[in-house]
Amino acid sequence: MKDEFYEKTISTKPIFSGRVIDLVVKxxxxxxxxxxxxxxxxxxxxxxxxALTKENKILLVKQFRKPLEKTIVEIPAGKLExxxxxxxxxxxxxxxxxxxxxxxxxxxxxxxxxxxxxxxLIHIYFTxxxxxxxxxxxxxxxxxxxxxxxxxxxxxxxQQIIHDAKTVYAIQFLKLKGGLT
Amino acid sequence: MKDEFYEKTISTKPIFSGRVIDLVVKxxxxxxxxxxxxxxxxxxxxxxxxALTKENKILLVKQFRKPLEKTIVEIPAGKLExxxxxxxxxxxxxxxxxxxxxxxxxxxxxxxxxxxxxxxLIHIYFTxxxxxxxxxxxxxxxxxxxxxxxxxxxxxxxQQIIHDAKTVYAIQFLKLKGGLT
Numbered sequence: 001m002k003d004e005f006y007e008k009t010i011s012t013k014p015i016f017s018g019r020v021i022d023l024v025v026k027x028x029x030x031x032x033x034x035x036x037x038x039x040x041x042x043x044x045x046x047x048x049x050x051a052l053t054k055e056n057k058i059l060l061v062k063q064f065r066k067p068l069e070k071t072i073v074e075i076p077a078g079k080l081e082x083x084x085x086x087x088x089x090x091x092x093x094x095x096x097x098x099x100x101x102x103x104x105x106x107x108x109x110x111x112x113x114x115x116x117x118x119x120x121l122i123h124i125y126f127t128x129x130x131x132x133x134x135x136x137x138x139x140x141x142x143x144x145x146x147x148x149x150x151x152x153x154x155x156x157x158x159q160q161i162i163h164d165a166k167t168v169y170a171i172q173f174l175k176l177k178g179g180l181t
Numbered sequence: 182m183k184d185e186f187y188e189k190t191i192s193t194k195p196i197f198s199g200r201v202i203d204l205v206v207k208x209x210x211x212x213x214x215x216x217x218x219x220x221x222x223x224x225x226x227x228x229x230x231x232a233l234t235k236e237n238k239i240l241l242v243k244q245f246r247k248p249l250e251k252t253i254v255e256i257p258a259g260k261l262e263x264x265x266x267x268x269x270x271x272x273x274x275x276x277x278x279x280x281x282x283x284x285x286x287x288x289x290x291x292x293x294x295x296x297x298x299x300x301x302l303i304h305i306y307f308t309x310x311x312x313x314x315x316x317x318x319x320x321x322x323x324x325x326x327x328x329x330x331x332x333x334x335x336x337x338x339x340q341q342i343i344h345d346a347k348t349v350y351a352i353q354f355l356k357l358k359g360g361l362t
Binding site: 003004005006007015016018019020021023025026028030031032034036037038039040041042043046062063064065066067068070071072074077079109110111112113114115116117118119120122139140142143144157160163164165166167168169172173175176 | 184204206215217218219224247251291298323325338
């Protein structure tokens, strides 16, 4: 696609370099020659896994999200480590967070979560072939695992307990797939 | 839901206050009594609109996204102004970006885009009753409007031209609704 709307970088000011995100402010030249500032979060990217048990339940994790100051329920997910293959990351995060190993796993899609201010790209995988493995969360990660039906998941969306983009996407994906009963 | 995983704020360090986002770093007490740091982006929240024309095409906007360094195609969307009602914001952004007025508009759902590091909540609306209004973009906003079928939209997802959470969600929503031909 021709970038008729391209914004040329005039200068980049690093503001913050953290454990999860970096922040820079860029001065850009707009298509009309004027200038503006863009506040940009750089993120390593993430994976998330839509995983079905033998009983055709979806695996979800309940965890406190400090930015929201509340506990929500999400599909298993995590950040990419530097140079990590997203598929390997998906298998790793699934087992670390839920204790289930994926015997096979399939790439579904990827999308940017907040293209207006962040470059975070999340890769979504699907598996319905899992076996018991070993839970092994990060030391600052506390969560519990849930196995629920599509109907229960839809209730959690209404209750805003499932309340994030990747998990709402996952529930739609399963409805379209007709994969849950 | 009982917040058994609650993380108590020990201290909050403001890092950056911008035009779109703020960044703070919080020292938190974890459920096991240990401490950790959370890097948190505060965002005013946003709205996005799934809008169908009389010809049953979806309205999309093509714009350059500096964080991605590329042009992508999204449903019309924008940030909430301070104290702005999301429904009013949805009508405003639809007309500003596409030149179409919504005669009626319905709330569909809302979700957090990146709950791991940001509090951005996006509210999704649907309308299939639109009439010609007046395009009036922000001065640093350059975009073009597209009206396409569901099949064309799905091609754009495959081509990663539609490549963001809210728009992928919107296409799934329309498939589930059976609202596009």
